Amino acid sequence: MSLKKLLTATLAFFAMQLAEAGVAIEHWVTPSGARVYFVASRVLPMLDVQVDFAAGSMFDPADKSGLAALTRAVLDLGAGSRDESDIAEQLADLGATLAGGADTDRASISLRTLSALDKRSEALDVLRAVLQEPRFDDAVVVREQARTIASLKDAATRPDAIAGKAFWAAMYPKHPYGRQATPESVATLSREDLLAFHARYYNAANATITLVGDLSRAEAEAVAESLAAGLPQGEAAVLPAPPQKVRGKVTKIAHPASQAHVYIGLPAVERGNPDYFPLLVGNYTLGGGGFVSRLMQEVREKRGYAYSVYSYFSPLRQAGPFQIGLQTKGSQAREATRLARDVLEGFLKVGPSEDELVAAKANLTGSFPLRLDSNKKLLDNVAALGFYGLPLDYLEQYQAKVQAVTVDQVKQAFFRHVKPVDLMTVTVAGE
Amino acid sequence: MQQLLPFLLAPWLLTAAHANPFETTLQNGLRIIVKEDHRAPTAVQMVWYRVGSIDEVDGASGVAHVLEHMMFKGTPSVGPGEFNKRVAAAGGKDNAFTSRDYTAYFQQVPKEKLADVMQLEADRMRHLNVDAREFAQEIKVVMEERRMRTDDAPEAKLFEQMNAVAFQAHPYRRPVIGWMSDLEQMSAADARAWYDTWYVPNNAYVVISGDVEHAEVFALAEQYYGSLEGRDLPRRKSQIEPQQEGERRITVKAPAELPVLIMGYKAPVLRDVEKESEPYALEMLASVLDGHDAARFNKKLVREDKVALEIGIEYEATARGPGMFYFSGTPSEGHTVADLEAAIRAEIARVQKDGIGEAELKRALAQLVASQVYKLDSMFGQAMEIGQTESAGIPYQQIERMLDKLQKVTAAEVQAVARKYFTDDRLTVGSLDPQPLASKPRRAAVATRH
Numbered sequence: 082m083s084l085k086k087l088l089t090a091t092l093a094f095f096a097m098q099l100a101e102a103g104v105a106i107e108h109w110v111t112p113s114g115a116r117v118y119f120v121a122s123r124v125l126p127m128l129d130v131q132v133d134f135a136a137g138s139m140f141d142p143a144d145k146s147g148l149a150a151l152t153r154a155v156l157d158l159g160a161g162s163r164d165e166s167d168i169a170e171q172l173a174d175l176g177a178t179l180a181g182g183a184d185t186d187r188a189s190i191s192l193r194t195l196s197a198l199d200k201r202s203e204a205l206d207v208l209r210a211v212l213q214e215p216r217f218d219d220a221v222v223v224r225e226q227a228r229t230i231a232s233l234k235d236a237a238t239r240p241d242a243i244a245g246k247a248f249w250a251a252m253y254p255k256h257p258y259g260r261q262a263t264p265e266s267v268a269t270l271s272r273e274d275l276l277a278f279h280a281r282y283y284n285a286a287n288a289t290i291t292l293v294g295d296l297s298r299a300e301a302e303a304v305a306e307s308l309a310a311g312l313p314q315g316e317a318a319v320l321p322a323p324p325q326k327v328r329g330k331v332t333k334i335a336h337p338a339s340q341a342h343v344y345i346g347l348p349a350v351e352r353g354n355p356d357y358f359p360l361l362v363g364n365y366t367l368g369g370g371g372f373v374s375r376l377m378q379e380v381r382e383k384r385g386y387a388y389s390v391y392s393y394f395s396p397l398r399q400a401g402p403f404q405i406g407l408q409t410k411g412s413q414a415r416e417a418t419r420l421a422r423d424v425l426e427g428f429l430k431v432g433p434s435e436d437e438l439v440a441a442k443a444n445l446t447g448s449f450p451l452r453l454d455s456n457k458k459l460l461d462n463v464a465a466l467g468f469y470g471l472p473l474d475y476l477e478q479y480q481a482k483v484q485a486v487t488v489d490q491v492k493q494a495f496f497r498h499v500k501p502v503d504l505m506t507v508t509v510a511g512e
Numbered sequence: 513m514q515q516l517l518p519f520l521l522a523p524w525l526l527t528a529a530h531a532n533p534f535e536t537t538l539q540n541g542l543r544i545i546v547k548e549d550h551r552a553p554t555a556v557q558m559v560w561y562r563v564g565s566i567d568e569v570d571g572a573s574g575v576a577h578v579l580e581h582m583m584f585k586g587t588p589s590v591g592p593g594e595f596n597k598r599v600a601a602a603g604g605k606d607n608a609f610t611s612r613d614y615t616a617y618f619q620q621v622p623k624e625k626l627a628d629v630m631q632l633e634a635d636r637m638r639h640l641n642v643d644a645r646e647f648a649q650e651i652k653v654v655m656e657e658r659r660m661r662t663d664d665a666p667e668a669k670l671f672e673q674m675n676a677v678a679f680q681a682h683p684y685r686r687p688v689i690g691w692m693s694d695l696e697q698m699s700a701a702d703a704r705a706w707y708d709t710w711y712v713p714n715n716a717y718v719v720i721s722g723d724v725e726h727a728e729v730f731a732l733a734e735q736y737y738g739s740l741e742g743r744d745l746p747r748r749k750s751q752i753e754p755q756q757e758g759e760r761r762i763t764v765k766a767p768a769e770l771p772v773l774i775m776g777y778k779a780p781v782l783r784d785v786e787k788e789s790e791p792y793a794l795e796m797l798a799s800v801l802d803g804h805d806a807a808r809f810n811k812k813l814v815r816e817d818k819v820a821l822e823i824g825i826e827y828e829a830t831a832r833g834p835g836m837f838y839f840s841g842t843p844s845e846g847h848t849v850a851d852l853e854a855a856i857r858a859e860i861a862r863v864q865k866d867g868i869g870e871a872e873l874k875r876a877l878a879q880l881v882a883s884q885v886y887k888l889d890s891m892f893g894q895a896m897e898i899g900q901t902e903s904a905g906i907p908y909q910q911i912e913r914m915l916d917k918l919q920k921v922t923a924a925e926v927q928a929v930a931r932k933y934f935t936d937d938r939l940t941v942g943s944l945d946p947q948p949l950a951s952k953p954r955r956a957a958v959a960t961r962h
Contacts, residue, residue, distance in 0.1 A: 447603015
């Protein structure tokens with residue numbers, strides 16, 4: 082009997098569990114202070130664990146851009162009695178994987194393992210070691226530093242990466258979100274810097290633990306406790322002053338690519354802002370709804386200016402960007418950019434039509450089950466909810482909140498957060 | 513296997529699920545494959561056409577992909593752009609993809625909307641409008657797509673040109689997105705002819721997975737797809753790539769900081785699941801060299817010798833056309849592509865001379881076993897697996913047999929395929945020679961030969 086048939090059989094037996102149960106998130110705090118979020122999903126014999134720390138690049142010291150990312154990169158390359166090869170080999174033998182990375186806000190480490198007790202105990206041992214006794218071996222730090230510098234140098238030749246960096250720098254001139262790792266800044270980092278950053282931010286007070294998979298509540302409690310117990314209690318990260326709005330400007334950077342890369346946007350809202358739902362629903366019509374959005378209709382469908390054109394809000398711990406992006410051949414960059422701005426300004430004046438609002442709500446509420454139909458998607462959603470401290474019933478309330486949005490709320494929310502005079506425009510293109 | 517997952521062994525569970533996936537064939541030749549998965553109240557429909565860039569001819573490269581774009585431009589009963597609108601209104605997501613071997617369309621929807629998207633796909637299977645004005649706009653979009661994905665993407669450009677050298681007679685030498693000059697000269701009539709020739713139910717199959725009952729899906733399929741008429745397909749001429757007799761090399765210059773190396777060896781693909789063994793051995797070799805963080809390449813070339821910044825292997829064991837086993841990587845600072853090529857060759861020679869260890873094989877097997885569990889987490893992934901396997905002419909029922917065969921690969925078989933296929937006469941080497949942006953100093957020039 083093959084493995085596949087056995088697994089198929091298991092599926093049939095447990096059929097309907099996930100669907101009937103909905104998303105029941107259980108939440109508690111470990112004695113050491115880590116917040117835990119747990120969703121039992123017992124259909125498949127697997128377990129996903131993610132640990133998030135408020136240890137993203139926004140906490141890089143001003144003269145040490147890239148420190149958060151390098152700290153995270155080296156974190157799981159050697160821990161306790163295991164060097165990096167031991168970790169890699171042990172996980173490979175178990176069929177388990179460690180993943181994760183650092184963004185502006187978070188440093189994440191996630192483990193996927195089979196849930197059979199012998200497998201998961203060993204895999205969790207590795208994760209525990211990585212969380213509690215990372216080695217930051219000097220040779221590994223030096224090597225990863227060199228790899229980081231090389232990829233930063235390479236990114237500095239890519240039009241999209243150049244445009245992205247310039248865009249964030251323009252939006253956040255005096256806030257850590259606008260500071261970027263450079264080959265030079267990464268070159269100054271030392272092992273001591275990594276140790277100090279780790280000691281400050283990788284602690285229980287600064288951690289959320291998310292578990293999704295084939296565990297009972299009691300087992301989940303034991304797992305979370307064993308991961309959190311050895312973490313120093315520590316102190317939660319202290320946020321910098323929120324980003325200030327600045328007057329919009331246009332930045333042009335020369336590049337020999339055949340296409341111009343264009344970004345338009347500004348700092349908009351933080352996670353948990355009550356305007357988020359009106360902005361989300363409104364943006365569906367503007368540039369979030371794929372082919373049915375106005376930007377796609379005008380820029381791509383009617384004129385063939387671009388393959389990809391979109392807009393979105395990306396709420397972060399502090400005001401994250403509202404962003405429009407497109408790529409178009411250099412000779413028509415000006416028209417395409419003008420057009421995208423016209424579409425935006427037209428939308429800001431009148432908001433979505435009633436029909437557009439209905440269509441936006443139909444898609445955003447109707448597609449909601451698709452956001453949660455795998456353990457991986459559950460993990461992503463629940464980990465974000467936990468990390469940002471959103472209400473536990475956030476997912477349950479999502480569809481109702483979308484439904485409640487009115488045209489007027491959309492207009493007012495955009496008026497508050499997207500002022501044309503503050504828009505930054507960055508174009509990377511041929512002369 | 514059985515010690516691994518002992519709780520799965522309850523024999524009374526086996527009979528009911530045995531038939532899943534379920535399959536039926538309509539009168540017009542359209543096959544419907546249903547994989548029931550009741551974890552969440554969603555469903556995926558994928559319609560696969562057995563036509564891709566492999567079926568194109570010179571001067572019309574890219575037409576398979578252009579037609580994929582035109583499939584969203586309306587029918588007599590569904591206006592231009594209306595397809596997307598209806599899927600969106602149903603709370604769905606949809607898209608399509610074109611490869612060398614196939615063109616496929618999919619929708620992910622809440623399960624109660626499955627019938628709606630089946631009706632939509634059935635409609636455009638035979639009733640597409642290929643309007644000249646819509647075409648004139650859309651071909652511009654495709655050219656922008658080419659600029660974005662290939663012309664301004666150095667690795668993609670290298671890969672494109674490297675394949676154009678590795679294959680001379682076989683259609684795999686042409687890029688799926690098409691050469692720019694072919695796109696510039698393509699007309700609505702070309703797209704129309706493509707549609708009329710290949711988009712018929714007997715050249716397609718539908719894969720549906722999710723929280724559905726197969727009998728209901730079969731009834732819906734009959735209702736919507738059943739009336740479409742089948743038609744004979746043109747004879748597909750097999751175009752055999754002449755045997756390569758000597759190494760081939762190509763250099764591509766593009767704005768970049770880091771060089772890139774691709775080495776491709778012509779290698780077999782699976783035509784007969786039972787009779788052949790070499791493709792399985794090549795897959796296990798790929799896993800031993802590059803399947804996980806502890807695999808040889810990452811351990812030796814990235815971590816220990818630090819000759820590579822990154823390195824990877826691509827090998828697809830199933831395809832309609834000829835196979836290639838690709839090595840690709842970026843040398844680290846202070847190393848050239850020649851250094852990296854020498855290091856990869858040394859690793860290949862090590863397998864050829866000393867073989868691989870039982871522990872390495874066991875580790876590759878552990879990866880395989882775990883991945884069979886993890887793949888069940890994605891409904892979309894399961895439908896993809898069925899669709900792709902079928903696209904290469906291998907029945908999905910043989911997927912588990914292929915997994916069995918993979919697990920039986922021996923270290924000796926791995927060594928034998930390494931010896932047989934990794935020879936200079938089967939090799940094409942492509943390297944990206946990075947060019948500085950204006951005003952920036954350029955990195956040391958690339959040596960051409962080790």
